[in-house]
Amino acid sequence: MEGKIVKALSGFYYVRTANKALYECKAKGAFRNENITPLVGDDVTFDVISEFEKTGNVTDIKPRKNSLIRPAVANVDQAMVVFAVRTPNPNLSTLDRFLVLMQKQNIETIIVFNKKDLAKGDDIKNLRKTYKNAGCKVFFIAAGGDKPNLFFLKQKLRNKITVMAGPSGVGKSTLLNTLAYGKSDEQAAVGSISSKIGRGKHTTRHNEIFDLGKGIKIVDTPGFTSLLVDENDFAKEELYTAFPEFAPYVGQCKFKDCSHIKARDCAVEKAVADGNIPQTRYNSYKAIYEELKAKKKY
Ligand SMILES: Nc1nc2c(ncn2[C@@H]2O[C@H](COP(=O)(O)OP(=O)(O)O)[C@@H](O)[C@H]2O)c(=O)[nH]1
Numbered sequence: 001m002e003g004k005i006v007k008a009l010s011g012f013y014y015v016r017t018a019n020k021a022l023y024e025c026k027a028k029g030a031f032r033n034e035n036i037t038p039l040v041g042d043d044v045t046f047d048v049i050s051e052f053e054k055t056g057n058v059t060d061i062k063p064r065k066n067s068l069i070r071p072a073v074a075n076v077d078q079a080m081v082v083f084a085v086r087t088p089n090p091n092l093s094t095l096d097r098f099l100v101l102m103q104k105q106n107i108e109t110i111i112v113f114n115k116k117d118l119a120k121g122d123d124i125k126n127l128r129k130t131y132k133n134a135g136c137k138v139f140f141i142a143a144g145g146d147k148p149n150l151f152f153l154k155q156k157l158r159n160k161i162t163v164m165a166g167p168s169g170v171g172k173s174t175l176l177n178t179l180a181y182g183k184s185d186e187q188a189a190v191g192s193i194s195s196k197i198g199r200g201k202h203t204t205r206h207n208e209i210f211d212l213g214k215g216i217k218i219v220d221t222p223g224f225t226s227l228l229v230d231e232n233d234f235a236k237e238e239l240y241t242a243f244p245e246f247a248p249y250v251g252q253c254k255f256k257d258c259s260h261i262k263a264r265d266c267a268v269e270k271a272v273a274d275g276n277i278p279q280t281r282y283n284s285y286k287a288i289y290e291e292l293k294a295k296k297k298y
Pocket residue numbers: 114115116117118141142143144145166167168169170171172173174175199200201202
């Protein structure tokens with residue numbers, strides 16, 4: 001039999017088949033690649049132990065198109081990072097780190113700024129400009145509002161597995177609940193998803209793919225408290241490639257190997273000074289660069 005691991009919990013892997021059956025599996029077999037342990041999102045083959053009890057044993061893992069450590073998940077199609085426009089104010093440094101990590105994995109990232117009802121002044125305009133220039137799709141929503149208009153976001157989420165991340169308090173659970181409404185499956189399923197996700201109180205303890213219906217599949221994650229970029233993720237000399245808005249300038253620096261940090265005749269630094277690259281993005285670049293430099297192996 002074949003299926004996809006949709007949940008991993010206490011040594012059990014829950015495998016969903018194409019016709020929606022769910023098997024509780026162990027992974028006792030020797031896999032072709034001994035170093036691999038199954039992840040949520042893995043496409044696997046498994047032997048059925050009991051058809052009546054729906055139990056099985058995973059025997060092989062198909063090659064992954066990508067895999068993440070935090071959260072531990074494989075074969076995601078895209079990432080969705082959720083922040084609030086305000087309350088809590090978005091930590092752009094954390095956001096930028098997340099974007100760098102996803103860029104390294106070649107995972108396209110959607111940025112969702114929730115609580116747009118709390119926006120003030122140029123909040124939305126500024127965030128939109130900064131992150132559009134960073135090459136991201138940006139959505140502003142009010143997931144907790146009376147009639148949240150999620151049409152365009154839903155369109156972007158359809159027929160994909162999306163890993164969702166974001167600090168607590170920004171409205172991730174609210175968004176999942178809102179997305180789950182109008183689920184085409186039977187009413188019971190809606191209830192079970194809503195109760196599982198909880199109404200704003202849910203804390204994620206394990207990785208699981210939530211099927212919200214209409215082809216929307218979300219992996220909720222426990223947030224990212226310890227997000228770090230390390231030398232396995234990027235060489236500091238390549239870090240600038242994760243900042244697409246630097247691209248028009250990097251070629252114009254005086255030195256080919258310009259670090260873009262306190263360098264002579266640096267076109268990137270000039271662009272920051274001229275307001276053509278946001279200071280926050282440049283600050284993130286600098287902070288991550290210094291981190292990578294400090295971590296250099298001896
Ligand atoms: N003003 C406003 N508050 C929201 C919105 N969405 C969620 N909230 C509130 O933000 C708080 C945190 O929401 P929750 O979904 O638990 O966030 P999570 O920790 O990311 O899962 C709750 O009090 C929600 O009612 C929104 O669109 N606007």
